[in-house]
Amino acid sequence: MKNLKEYYSNLEENEVAKAIDNAIASVDENLSYKDFAIGVAAILKDEYGSHNFSPFMEVLHAELGMNESINENEDLSSLDDFLKYFKSYDAYYEYIDDGGQYRRAKDNNDRILARFNALSPEDKEVALKAVMDHFKDERAINAFK
Numbered sequence: 001m002k003n004l005k006e007y008y009s010n011l012e013e014n015e016v017a018k019a020i021d022n023a024i025a026s027v028d029e030n031l032s033y034k035d036f037a038i039g040v041a042a043i044l045k046d047e048y049g050s051h052n053f054s055p056f057m058e059v060l061h062a063e064l065g066m067n068e069s070i071n072e073n074e075d076l077s078s079l080d081d082f083l084k085y086f087k088s089y090d091a092y093y094e095y096i097d098d099g100g101q102y103r104r105a106k107d108n109n110d111r112i113l114a115r116f117n118a119l120s121p122e123d124k125e126v127a128l129k130a131v132m133d134h135f136k137d138e139r140a141i142n143a144f145k
Contacts (some may be wrong), residue, residue, distance in 0.1 A: 004144040049101060051088035051108050073101035081121040083130055100127075116144055 008009055020119065024031050044056060089112045091106035131144045 022131060047098075047101065048104060049090070051090050052104055054085060055089060055108065077123075078115065078119055079126060082112070082119060082123075083126050085115065086112055086127070086131060087134055088112070089135075089143065091135070091137055091143060113143065 043079045089109055098100040132141055135141050
């Protein structure tokens with residue numbers, strides 16, 4: 001496996017990438033991309049939660065220069081943008097014990113609520129119906145009222 005420094009000349013500026021590269025090297029110098037992906041998936045599931053999958057993939061795709069990027073949402077209407085993400089709302093984030101996961105869930109919820117609050121009154125009606133159809137829990141539904 002090539003060292004990340006060979007791929008990214010600005011690695012000195014990215015302490016996270018350095019730490020990940022060192023961790024990978026300490027486990028297996030020849031770690032396959034498949035094993036790496038499986039490991040990243042496990043960390044996302046266990047440490048970050050499913051509400052962060054879409055935002056993570058957006059940033060990853062943007063960093064890799066793939067078609068889907070963070071700025072692609074400029075083509076979406078504000079309603080479509082809300083409908084794309086609202087299902088990751090976590091009505092019970094307050095009960096998360098892990099500080100990092102709690103903050104990430106709260107930030108995600110705040111972004112979703114900001115998208116909802118930015119909608120026109122007509123779009124809010126459509127969005128609220130989608131929320132009510134998806135969430136069967138009053139706690140989640142009430143967050144959007």
